[in-house]
Amino acid sequence: MAEQQLFKVTIDNITVEVPAGTTILNAARKIGGEVAPPAMCYYSKLKDSGGKCRTCLVEVSKGSEKDPRPMPKLVASCRTTVMDGMEVKNITSEKALDARKGVVEFLLINHPLDCPICDQAGECDLQNLSYEHGNEGTRYEFQRRTFEKHSLGPYIQLHMTRCILCFRCVYTADQLTNKREHGILDRGDHSEIATYIEKSLENDFIGNVIDVCPVGALTDRTFRFKNRVWFTKPVDAHRDCPTCSGRAQLWMRGDEVFRVTARKDEWGEVMDTPDGKPGWICNTCRFEKKNTSDWVIEGPTKVDRHSVISQGHYIGMKVPNETFQPLMKGREPKLMMDIHDVSEVNKTNIDLSLIEGPATSETFSPDA
Amino acid sequence: MSKKLLLEKAHVEGIRGYDVYRREGGYRSVEKALKEMNPAAVVEEVKKSGLRGRGGAGFPCGMKWSFLAKVEGVPAHLVCNADESEPGTFKDRYLMEFLPHLLIEGLIVSSFALNSHDTYIYIRGEYAWIIDILETAIEEAKANGWLGKNILGSGFECNIHVHRGAGAYICGEETALLESLEGKRGNPRIKPPFPAVKGAWDRPTVVNNVETITAVVPIINMGGDEYAKIGVGKSTGTKLISACGNINKPGVYEMDMTITVEEFIYSDEYCGGIPNGKKLKACIPGGSSVPILPANLLLKTAKGEPRLMNYESLSDGGFISGSMMGSGGFIVLDEDQCVVRHTYTLARFYRHESCGQCSPCREGTGWMEKILKNIEDGKGKISDIDLLWDIQRRIEGNTICPLGDAAAWPVAAAIRHFRDEFEWHVLNPEEAKVRNYGLAHYADPIHVAV
Numbered sequence A: 001m002a003e004q005q006l007f008k009v010t011i012d013n014i015t016v017e018v019p020a021g022t023t024i025l026n027a028a029r030k031i032g033g034e035v036a037p038p039a040m041c042y043y044s045k046l047k048d049s050g051g052k053c054r055t056c057l058v059e060v061s062k063g064s065e066k067d068p069r070p071m072p073k074l075v076a077s078c079r080t081t082v083m084d085g086m087e088v089k090n091i092t093s094e095k096a097l098d099a100r101k102g103v104v105e106f107l108l109i110n111h112p113l114d115c116p117i118c119d120q121a122g123e124c125d126l127q128n129l130s131y132e133h134g135n136e137g138t139r140y141e142f143q144r145r146t147f148e149k150h151s152l153g154p155y156i157q158l159h160m161t162r163c164i165l166c167f168r169c170v171y172t173a174d175q176l177t178n179k180r181e182h183g184i185l186d187r188g189d190h191s192e193i194a195t196y197i198e199k200s201l202e203n204d205f206i207g208n209v210i211d212v213c214p215v216g217a218l219t220d221r222t223f224r225f226k227n228r229v230w231f232t233k234p235v236d237a238h239r240d241c242p243t244c245s246g247r248a249q250l251w252m253r254g255d256e257v258f259r260v261t262a263r264k265d266e267w268g269e270v271m272d273t274p275d276g277k278p279g280w281i282c283n284t285c286r287f288e289k290k291n292t293s294d295w296v297i298e299g300p301t302k303v304d305r306h307s308v309i310s311q312g313h314y315i316g317m318k319v320p321n322e323t324f325q326p327l328m329k330g331r332e333p334k335l336m337m338d339i340h341d342v343s344e345v346n347k348t349n350i351d352l353s354l355i356e357g358p359a360t361s362e363t364f365s366p367d368a
Numbered sequence B: 001m002s003k004k005l006l007l008e009k010a011h012v013e014g015i016r017g018y019d020v021y022r023r024e025g026g027y028r029s030v031e032k033a034l035k036e037m038n039p040a041a042v043v044e045e046v047k048k049s050g051l052r053g054r055g056g057a058g059f060p061c062g063m064k065w066s067f068l069a070k071v072e073g074v075p076a077h078l079v080c081n082a083d084e085s086e087p088g089t090f091k092d093r094y095l096m097e098f099l100p101h102l103l104i105e106g107l108i109v110s111s112f113a114l115n116s117h118d119t120y121i122y123i124r125g126e127y128a129w130i131i132d133i134l135e136t137a138i139e140e141a142k143a144n145g146w147l148g149k150n151i152l153g154s155g156f157e158c159n160i161h162v163h164r165g166a167g168a169y170i171c172g173e174e175t176a177l178l179e180s181l182e183g184k185r186g187n188p189r190i191k192p193p194f195p196a197v198k199g200a201w202d203r204p205t206v207v208n209n210v211e212t213i214t215a216v217v218p219i220i221n222m223g224g225d226e227y228a229k230i231g232v233g234k235s236t237g238t239k240l241i242s243a244c245g246n247i248n249k250p251g252v253y254e255m256d257m258t259i260t261v262e263e264f265i266y267s268d269e270y271c272g273g274i275p276n277g278k279k280l281k282a283c284i285p286g287g288s289s290v291p292i293l294p295a296n297l298l299l300k301t302a303k304g305e306p307r308l309m310n311y312e313s314l315s316d317g318g319f320i321s322g323s324m325m326g327s328g329g330f331i332v333l334d335e336d337q338c339v340v341r342h343t344y345t346l347a348r349f350y351r352h353e354s355c356g357q358c359s360p361c362r363e364g365t366g367w368m369e370k371i372l373k374n375i376e377d378g379k380g381k382i383s384d385i386d387l388l389w390d391i392q393r394r395i396e397g398n399t400i401c402p403l404g405d406a407a408a409w410p411v412a413a414a415i416r417h418f419r420d421e422f423e424w425h426v427l428n429p430e431e432a433k434v435r436n437y438g439l440a441h442y443a444d445p446i447h448v449a450v
């Protein structure tokens, strides 16, 4: 086989070599850290994903060695492939950062900001994104868009109001299951994720839509309101499963398994199995194996620094000065909020910022 | 009298039918192309003609054709964009309604040039009666040997299929159109790849506007060089303008692109001036997406030269003091029109038509609409005007397809040129309910001159 051609690309003044055909985003991920643009819709394991949310916009200040002209517009780094000699500015581009700020604002104007009662809080990409790139407060003074809540079958809850229309779940349903019943209805800001003619989603792998959803729009009905993510302790475990790889993450408190998800990599995507395939898990593993005896426990999951569940992430952050309480029907809208006060499962006497290391079940066990 | 190449025969009795059309010289270009030329020569004539796409962007047609990828064993397609949904634009409708055979003729020649055996017309669903007209014309053409296998013994095969849209402006965007044609949801594709490489069913595809295709007929008949002599600069040939709004004679006009905007509005040959002795306030010269211009900048460029009805002159000054030819939807506003209400109406349109795929357009269009409605209803704040500016700025250029830009530009231009009117609305909410702002300093230069 001919040797694969390597391209040199410089992102925020750091140069890497990547195979031809690599996207700017994946090249930046190779560098890692802040240089990697945030991605709310791209998902490396899903074909055709990306290009939609526009959070990953970057400036191409030099097209390539051959054609050094800069690109006239910002480009979606997840869908633009590198050229040899390309120079890209992400966090060094004021234009890109400004556009990203705009995108975050757009994504939030119709978002309910109901983090205190959302099961995704603590592992929500939108929460992270707004924490890192958002404004304080909002300039949006209108009633937010709302939708009815839907149960998509026995296992999955859809909160359309929280959806950012990243299309990941649609691609998941399309590419992982053999019978697609779910897609997007209507258009524009009234588009909604739906199952065609209210069919419930019955398929061995459909539960993965929960893992790909960057926000709390698709959540696990078997976990709903049972606990807060940061009170549970993630452990890696596996079981011998005839349907999937059986490699999962258990979210435990004490000896109880509250939730089962696929394992995630540092970009929040489903991790590959050792044989290089995406580690999607089946519905049986996800929804029906809630006993420790079902699993072989490998040990605690390493929690990434980036994640909200890692300690101290929000220390010193400013609480947004919201101006639109009347629009929330008297409810106090809080973004990065005081997460403890609404959900009953939370204990209010624990100050997360005082805990060293990730919170574990011990921290919250009744006799602690 | 301006030269007519497309509409010359539009009023001949019975021209919609095949026999009259043929008797009047129809299908000569097919004979010429298939008998005397090869596909490359047809492309060459179109290149020489300087014909620019009439769908909005004005991209040189010959160049677009030459980009079409030629892949061994993979058929190419020509797709005619008849989705025409831009507010103010209704020229394609006129062509198809009165001269269906002209479009069929142009499609056959263009298909020959691009080697498209299956050519599609994607037409907006609301043009239901035109679909019948086109299908009748296709049947007639087939019956007379202009379509099907081995046309004129040349060995070339061409079939034309009419595909009806379901009423979405976004399906006029070429890649959304292709998705819809394939039977999918009409979401624009992320480019690259461009249609010339991967278009309909992943095959190389050219998408052209109805008017662009019909212009190929006179180009082949008279030769590209002759065609290029009509007009001025890079605005060659003739252009159809659909004129509407506060004018005496709304309608579709064909003109060579040498006349001034002033002549177009005031002469009896075209719009016939503004009714009821009113004054000109503003105009959107190229369909709802292009920037609105106040009368003073419309009639004269920033350099003080008379503005002409062509690509270069209408865009002279960029977006600071110019606009665009766009799709040729010419919307005239007299002194009684309210720019705020007008901008709100357009914002409502774009919000409604956004496909919703990308966040700046999906969320930004709705937000702008709501703010504009507040201002229109007398509930606006001065800071809303700056907020609008900020929102449009962050939509423009950051979206998947140009609908985002199309939603941003009208708002930007309205604020750029009519900011005082917006402020007046905010500061005088009660008065704004009972009267319009009027002309202010955009006084009608014609009147001032008199």
Ligand SMILES: Cc1cc2nc3c(=O)[nH]c(=O)nc-3n(C[C@H](O)[C@H](O)[C@H](O)COP(=O)(O)O)c2cc1C
Pocket (backbone or CB within 6 Å): B052, B053, B054, B055, B056, B057, B058, B059, B061, B064, B081, B082, B083, B084, B085, B086, B169, B170, B171, B172, B173, B174, B175, B207, B208, B209, B210, B212, B213, B401, B402, B403, B406
């Ligand atoms: C939102 C949107 C709507 C459009 N609608 C139309 C249309 O109705 N008709 C059309 O010919 N082109 C339309 N266009 C332009 C097409 O994408 C494309 O540029 C055009 O059909 C190319 O043809 P031309 O090169 O002959 O002008 C639209 C573009 C956008 C972004």
Ligand code: SF4
Pocket (backbone or CB within 6 Å): A162, A163, A164, A165, A166, A167, A168, A169, A170, A193, A209, A212, A213, A214, A215, A217, A218
């Ligand atoms: S439900 Fe979740 S995964 Fe699906 S489109 Fe909405 S945000 Fe994306």
Ligand code: SF4
Pocket (backbone or CB within 6 Å): B170, B188, B353, B354, B355, B356, B357, B358, B359, B361, B362, B399, B400, B401, B402, B403, B404, B405
């Ligand atoms: S710009 Fe608007 S219409 Fe175009 S793809 Fe994005 S959301 Fe859809």
Ligand code: FES
Pocket (backbone or CB within 6 Å): A038, A039, A040, A041, A042, A050, A051, A052, A053, A054, A055, A056, A057, A076, A077, A078, A079
């Ligand atoms: S991650 Fe690139 S556009 Fe969403």
